[in-house]
Each structure stands twice: as C-alpha cells, then as structure tokens.
Amino acid sequence: MSEKLLRVIVVVAMILLVELLCRIGVIPRMVMIAPSDMVVELGKILASGQFSADIRITFTNIAISTVLSVLLGFVAGVIIYSLPSLRDAIEPLLASYYAVPTFVFYPIFITLFGVGSASIIAIAVLLAVVSMVTATLNGLDRIPRVLRKTGQIYRMSRVKTALLIELPAATPYLFTGVKLSVAYSFIGVIASEFILSGAGVGYAIAYAYNLFENGHMYALMLLVLIVVTVVNTFLNVIDRRLQARRQR
Amino acid sequence: MTALMPRSAGTFLVLLALLALWQGLHLLVGASSLASPTQTVSKLASLLAAGEFWLNISETMRAFVAAFAISLFGGIALGIVLGVRKLAGNVAEPILTTLYSIPKVVLYPLVLLCFGLGISAKIAFGVMHGLIPITLFSMNAIRQMKPVYRRTSQVMRLSPSQSAFTVIMPAILPEIISGVRLGFSLTLLGVLIGEMFASQRGLGFLLTSAINIGQIDTIMAIALLLTVFAVTCNALMMRFDRRLTHR
Numbered sequence: 001m002s003e004k005l006l007r008v009i010v011v012v013a014m015i016l017l018v019e020l021l022c023r024i025g026v027i028p029r030m031v032m033i034a035p036s037d038m039v040v041e042l043g044k045i046l047a048s049g050q051f052s053a054d055i056r057i058t059f060t061n062i063a064i065s066t067v068l069s070v071l072l073g074f075v076a077g078v079i080i081y082s083l084p085s086l087r088d089a090i091e092p093l094l095a096s097y098y099a100v101p102t103f104v105f106y107p108i109f110i111t112l113f114g115v116g117s118a119s120i121i122a123i124a125v126l127l128a129v130v131s132m133v134t135a136t137l138n139g140l141d142r143i144p145r146v147l148r149k150t151g152q153i154y155r156m157s158r159v160k161t162a163l164l165i166e167l168p169a170a171t172p173y174l175f176t177g178v179k180l181s182v183a184y185s186f187i188g189v190i191a192s193e194f195i196l197s198g199a200g201v202g203y204a205i206a207y208a209y210n211l212f213e214n215g216h217m218y219a220l221m222l223l224v225l226i227v228v229t230v231v232n233t234f235l236n237v238i239d240r241r242l243q244a245r246r247q248r
Numbered sequence: 249m250t251a252l253m254p255r256s257a258g259t260f261l262v263l264l265a266l267l268a269l270w271q272g273l274h275l276l277v278g279a280s281s282l283a284s285p286t287q288t289v290s291k292l293a294s295l296l297a298a299g300e301f302w303l304n305i306s307e308t309m310r311a312f313v314a315a316f317a318i319s320l321f322g323g324i325a326l327g328i329v330l331g332v333r334k335l336a337g338n339v340a341e342p343i344l345t346t347l348y349s350i351p352k353v354v355l356y357p358l359v360l361l362c363f364g365l366g367i368s369a370k371i372a373f374g375v376m377h378g379l380i381p382i383t384l385f386s387m388n389a390i391r392q393m394k395p396v397y398r399r400t401s402q403v404m405r406l407s408p409s410q411s412a413f414t415v416i417m418p419a420i421l422p423e424i425i426s427g428v429r430l431g432f433s434l435t436l437l438g439v440l441i442g443e444m445f446a447s448q449r450g451l452g453f454l455l456t457s458a459i460n461i462g463q464i465d466t467i468m469a470i471a472l473l474l475t476v477f478a479v480t481c482n483a484l485m486m487r488f489d490r491r492l493t494h495r
Contacts, residue, residue: 089258099482
C-alpha cells in the first residue's frame with residue numbers, strides 16, 4: 001500500500017516540478033505550457049467541440065484496426081497452429097517481425113490506398129496483427145494436455161471441445177494478444193496521422209505544432225495520454241483477473 | 249516430404265511465396281503504385297551507387313548509433329539500479345510500463361521544441377523509444393536472478409562495481425539481450441519516425457519526400473534496405489543469444 005502512495009507522490013511531485021518550472025519561466029511558454037494550463041485548454045477544446053471530428057475519426061480507426069487485427073490474428077494463429085510444417089517455416093519470420101520498422105511501409109500504403117483511413121488502418125493492422133498471432137500460438141500451445149483428454153473421455157465433439165475447453169483455457173494468453181493489439185493500434189493510427197494525413201488527433205497535433213498553437217497541441221497530447229492510460233489500466237485489471245483464474 | 253526438409257528450406261519457401269505475392273500485386277495494381285521486386289532492387293543498387301544517398305544513410309546511422317548507445321548504457325545502468333533497490337524498482341515499474349505503452353509520437357513536438365530541428369531531436373526521440381524496454385528487461389532480469397549469486401558476492405565482500413561487472417552482468421546477460429533486441433528495433437523506429445515527420449536529411453526524410461513527388465520505387469528501395477538491415481541485425485543478436493544460453 002505504501003508503495004502505491006509513494007508512486008502517487010513521485011508522479012505528483014514531477015508534475016508539480018514541471019508546473020513550477022513553467023510558472024517561474026525556466027521552461028519558456030513557447031516550449032511547454034504549464035500542466036494546469038493544459039487541463040484548462042483541454043476543457044476548452046472539449047467544450048467547444050472544435051476537434052470532435054478529429055477525435056471521432058482517430059478512435060474509430062483505432063477500434064477498427066484493433067478488431068481487425070484481433071480477428072485476423074486469431075484466425076491466422078489457429079491456421080498456423082494446425083499446420084505444423086507451415087508453422088516451422090513461419091516461426092523464424094515471426095521472431096524477427098518486430099525488428100522491422102513497420103512505418104517505412106506507410107508511404108507504400110499511401111500510394112496504394114491514398115491518404116486516408118484505409119492506409120492508416122492498414123499500417124495499424126500490419127503493426128498489431130503479429131502480436132495476436134504469436135499470442136494465439138502461445139495460448140494454444142499451453143492448453144494442458146489433461147483438459148483435452150478429459151474432453152475425449154466425455155466424448156465431446158470437435159466443436160464442443162474447441163468452445164468449451166480450448167477457448168477458455170487459452171483465453172488468458174489470447175487476452176495478452178488483445179492488449180498488445182490495442183497498444184499497437186493506438187501507436188499505428190496516431191503515428192501515421194502524425195506523419196502524413198488530413199484528419200485525426202495525430203494530424204491535429206502536427207498541425208498545431210506547425211502553427212505554434214501550443215495551447216491546442218498540449219491539450220490534445222494530454223487527451224491522448226489520458227485515454228491511453230485509462231484504457232491500459234482497464235485492460236490490466238481484466239488481465240490480472242484472467243491470470244489469477246489461470247493459477248487457480 | 250515436408251517433414252524431411254530442414255527448417256530453413258520451409259522458411260525459404262515462405263519467403264519465395266511472399267516474393268511471388270509482391271510480384272502478383274505489382275502486376276495487379278500497376279508499376280505506378282507498386283514497384284516490382286526487380287525494379288526495387290535495381291533502384292536500390294543505383295541509389296547505393298550515388299554518393300548523395302550515402303550522406304542520408306550516414307545521417308540516419310549517426311542519429312541511430314548515438315540514440316542506441318545512450319539507450320543501451322542508460323537502460324542497463326538504470327535497470328541494474330532499479331533491480332537492486334527493491335523499493336525504487338517497485339515504485340518505478342508501473343510508471344515505466346505506462347510510459348512504455350503510450351504512443352510516443354504525440355510527444356515528438358515537445359522534443360522538437362526542446363531540442364530544435366536537427367540531429368539532437370532525432371537522438372532524443374530514439375532514446376525515448378529504446379531506453380524504457382532495455383531498463384525494464386534489465387530490471388526484471390536482476391529480480392529473477394538466483395539469490396545465491398548476490399549472497400556469494402556479499403560473502404566475498406565485492407564492492408558494488410565489482411559485483412555489478414563480475415557477478416550481476418554475466419548472470420543477466422541473456423535476458424538483457426532480449427531487451428536490447430527490442431530496444432534496438434524501437435530506437436530505429438523512433439529515429440525514422442522522427443525523420444519522417446520533421447527533418448532535412450536522413451532516410452526517413454527521403455521517404456516522405458519521395459511520397460510527395462510520387463517516387464514509388466525509391467520508397468520501396470529504402471523500405472527494403474531498412475528491412476534487410478533490421479532483420480540482419482536482429483538475426484545476429486538472436487544467434488549471439490542462442491550461443492549464450494547453450495553455454
């Protein structure tokens with residue numbers, strides 16, 4: 001408990017330090033506005049609805065790419081799992097997949113799909129899907145043998161075994177994949193909007209940066225940070241429950 | 249049949265299939281949207297023959313090497329400190345994982361405003377990506393280290409720096425290499441995103457300027473070069489890792 005308290009104190013102290021440095025002018029206003037001002041600015045832009053369209057586009061794209069990568073990754077994972085020779089061939093590629101800086105393919109998607117949601121979702125899915133494939137393979141690998149044997153003893157059909165035994169047993173691992181897919185979708189969507197696009201929160205931040213509109217810029221940054229932290233905390237709570245269930 | 253083949257043959261077949269897919273897509277959408285594998289390779293060869301391209305490569309590499317060196321030494325040092333001091337580690341870990349999971353691109357304007365346009369902003373941005381994973385992996389490696397190692401170093405009355413270099417470092421090296429592999433690719437990604445957004449030189453800059461003038465073969469040649477570079481480095485580190493664990 002005291003560790004939690006200490007952590008809160010550390011974070012609050014850091015924010016207060018930044019606030020103080022901004023207020024006494026060590027950090028000039030052109031570089032960074034005070035954290036309290038960021039909150040005020042965020043309230044203003046949310047109330048005025050100036051960026052609602054951008055915010056809606058970004059979060060819709062993140063949701064679409066998360067759903068797509070989870071579904072595609074799960075299906076691909078199941079297929080790869082059921083074909084051991086394919087799996088042997090693909091596994092070395094999966095291991096080095098995340099070494100590739102995926103964003104260098106973003107320009108290729110732009111020439112293929114044009115500037116817009118399609119290329120953004122494509123790059124986000126490309127980034128996220130492999131973590132789901134790996135998590136699915138890992139989950140299916142770790143189903144205890146005894147569970148499948150129990151299913152055989154009960155003479156369950158293949159479909160029933162999959163739904164009642166394999167899926168629940170693999171769920172904690174699958175959820176790790178879901179968590180990673182969410183994180184990668186966030187990064188993929190916001191970063192591609194930021195580099196080159198015509199709409200979205202990432203685009204709005206880049207636009208505000210180019211116009212030196214620090215108020216808008218920091219308000220939007222704060223918004224992203226808050227949303228990501230809340231989503232992560234929520235997913236971690238679910239994750240912890242699932243992991244606890246596994247150890248029971 | 250397939251069971252008799254060595255593992256690498258299957259991987260090779262998958263790579264061939266990917267290449268065929270690439271060629272097929274090229275035929276489907278046309279050369280102006282997607283360059284063919286041969287076009288890409290010949291474009292890459294002609295780019296590599298020109299001196300100007302090497303200036304951009306060296307610019308990116310300078311930023312990358314500096315950022316990676318800072319992430320590597322900073323991350324391992326920080327990880328060891330946080331791993332040895334239990335309380336500090338427990339307090340810092342959730343903060344670090346939260347920082348790790350935020351999309352750091354949104355903070356890039358802040359980096360640019362602090363460091364100005366230029367190589368130092370790119371380095372700082374690369375470090376932001378690479379430092380935390382290396383720290384987290386090193387920290388967890390120390391926490392999971394067998395307690396007997398530390399007790400032995402206490403019994404032998406080693407100084408903190410002696411025990412760090414002769415006991416702790418060798419014990420946690422394999423785990424650190426996993427962190428370093430992740431840190432390597434994230435640092436590269438950070439430097440490239442930095443260059444793609446705001447820069448006058450470097451491979452990332454070449455990529456965005458190629459979009460603006462619609463040079464698809466240049467884009468694909470650079471993407472190919474970076475992919476080959478990243479995958480080769482990763483494979484080397486994995487081989488080193490395997491050698492260590494089979495020791």
